[in-house]
Amino acid sequence: MxxxxxxxxxxxxxxxxxxxxxxxxxxxxxxxxxxxxxxxxxxxxxxxxxxxxxxxxxxxxxxxxxxxxxxxxxxxxxxxxxxxxxxxxxxxxxxxxxxxxxxxxxxxxxxxxxxxxxxxxxxxxxxxxxxxxxxxxxxxxxxxxxxxxxxxxxxxxxxxxxxxxxxxxxLLPTDDIIEGDELLGLASSGVHSNGFSLVRRIVEKSGLSWSDKAPFAHGETLGEALLEPTRIYVKSILKAIRGTHGIKALAHITGGGFPDNIPRVLPKDFSAELDLDAIDVPPVFGWLAKTGNVAPDEMMRTFNCGIGMVIVVASGQAAQVAAVLQEAGETVTSIGRIVPRRDTGVIYRGSLDL
CATH class of the missing domain: 3.30.1330.10 (PurM-like, N-terminal domain)
Structure with missing residues (x-):
C-alpha cells in the first residue's frame, strides 16, 4: 500500500x-x-x-x-x-x-x-x-x-x-567657508533615532515600563515620549537655500553627535566653536543624563542634545537665513562660529544645562 x-x-x-x-x-x-x-x-x-x-x-x-x-x-x-x-x-x-x-x-x-x-x-x-x-x-x-x-x-x-x-x-558644502561664519542650530523634536541602545539601558536601570508616565513629558507615557518622530527639516531648509543663497554647509546631528558630524562638512583648516550655554536642552536629555549618570561629553557624542541640524552661514546673512527658517516653522538658535583649526574639530564654550 x-x-x-x-x-x-x-x-x-x-x-x-x-x-x-x-x-x-x-x-x-x-x-x-x-x-x-x-x-x-x-x-x-x-x-x-x-x-x-x-x-x-x-x-x-x-x-x-x-x-x-x-x-x-x-x-x-x-x-x-x-x-x-x-x-x-x-x-x-x-x-x-x-x-x-x-x-x-x-x-x-x-x-x-x-x-x-x-x-x-x-x-x-x-x-x-x-x-x-x-x-x-x-x-x-x-x-x-x-x-x-x-x-x-x-x-x-x-x-x-x-x-x-x-x-x-x-551642491553643499560650498568651498568658501571662512573664519567668522556663524553656526545656526535647528531644534530637534527629541532623541530622534540615535543612541537608543543607551536609552534602553537607562530605562531598564530606572525600573520604568513603556506604559508608565514619562518623568520628563506631561501627559505622555514613557514609550510615547521616546517614540516622538525625528524632525524632517527638508522643506524649511530647501526654502532657506533657495531663498537666501546664504547657506554654506549643513550637518545632520546623528550618531556621534556634535564632535563627529560637524567636522564632516568643514575644511580641514577650521573648527566649529559651540556656545553650549545658548542651547535649550529638552528635558528628555536631562532625565537621561541624570538617570543613567551619563557624562556631558558622552551625551554630546551620543545624542543631539536638542540640536538636530547645524547650519554654517555667512555672518552677514545669518539673520536673513534664520528669519526664513523661523517663518517655515523651525526654532533657530545662534550656537557658535567658525574658528581657525584647533586640536579638535569642535570646541566647546560654556556647558549644557542637563
Missing part, C-alpha cells in the same frame, strides 16, 4: 502570500498620497519609475542615502506603537540628502518580519508615507519580506533608501 504523503504549502512554512497581498491593498492609497511631479504614486510594478525632467531640473546631480532606525524599533515593538516609526525611517534618509543641498525625489523601504500582520504593516508604511509627504518625496516602491525563523513573531526590521537631486552648481 502506498504511503500517504502530506502536501506542504508555503503558508504552512510560515509565509502567507495572501496576507502580503492584503497589506499591499491597504497601503496603496497611502502610497498614492505621496505622488509628486516625476512620480505617479502607484505601486505594484517590478520597479518604481521617476521622471527627472518632470521634476524640473536642468543640470542635476543625483544624491542617494540609506539608513535605518536602530533599536528605536525595539521600543516601538515593545510599546506596541507602530504608526510613527516610519517617519523616523524617512527622516534619517532625507535629512542626509538635504545637507548636500538635494531635494528628495523618491523613497523605497524594506520591511522584514517573522510573521506578517497586515494591520501592523499598514501602520508602519502609513508612517513612511507621512514622512514622505513631510519631505515632499514619492514612495515609489519597497519590499515586504516575511521570514519565519529570522525574527521572533511579529518583530520586524526596517531600512530606507532615498534619492534626491540638486543642480550641479548648488
Amino acid at each position: 502506498a504511503e500517504h504523503k502530506t502536501a506542504l504549502t508555503y503558508a504552512e512554512a510560515g509565509v502567507d502570500i495572501d496576507a502580503g497581498n492584503l497589506m499591499v491593498e491597504k497601503i496603496k492609497p497611502l502610497v498614492r498620497a505621496t505622488r509628486r511631479p516625476g512620480a505617479d504614486g502607484e505601486i505594484g510594478g517590478f520597479g518604481g519609475l521617476f521622471d527627472l525632467k518632470a521634476a524640473g531640473f536642468s543640470d542635476p546631480v543625483l544624491v542617494a542615502a540609506n539608513d535605518g532606525v536602530g533599536t528605536k524599533l525595539k521600543i516601538a515593538i515593545d510599546a506596541g506603537k507602530h504608526d510613527t516609526i516610519g517617519i523616523d525611517l524617512v527622516a534619517m534618509c532625507v535629512n542626509d540628502l538635504v545637507v548636500q543641498g538635494a531635494e528628495p525625489l523618491f523613497f523605497l523601504d524594506y520591511f522584514a518580519t517573522g510573521k506578517l500582520d497586515p494591520e501592523q504593516g499598514a501602520a508602519i508604511v502609513g508612517g513612511i508615507a507621512r514622512g514622505c509627504r513631510q519631505a515632499g518625496c514619492a514612495l515609489i516602491g519597497g519590499e515586504t519580506a516575511e521570514m519565519p525563523g529570522m525574527y521572533h513573531g511579529n518583530d520586524y526590521d526596517l531600512a530606507g533608501f532615498a534619492v534626491g537631486a540638486a543642480e550641479r552648481d548648488q
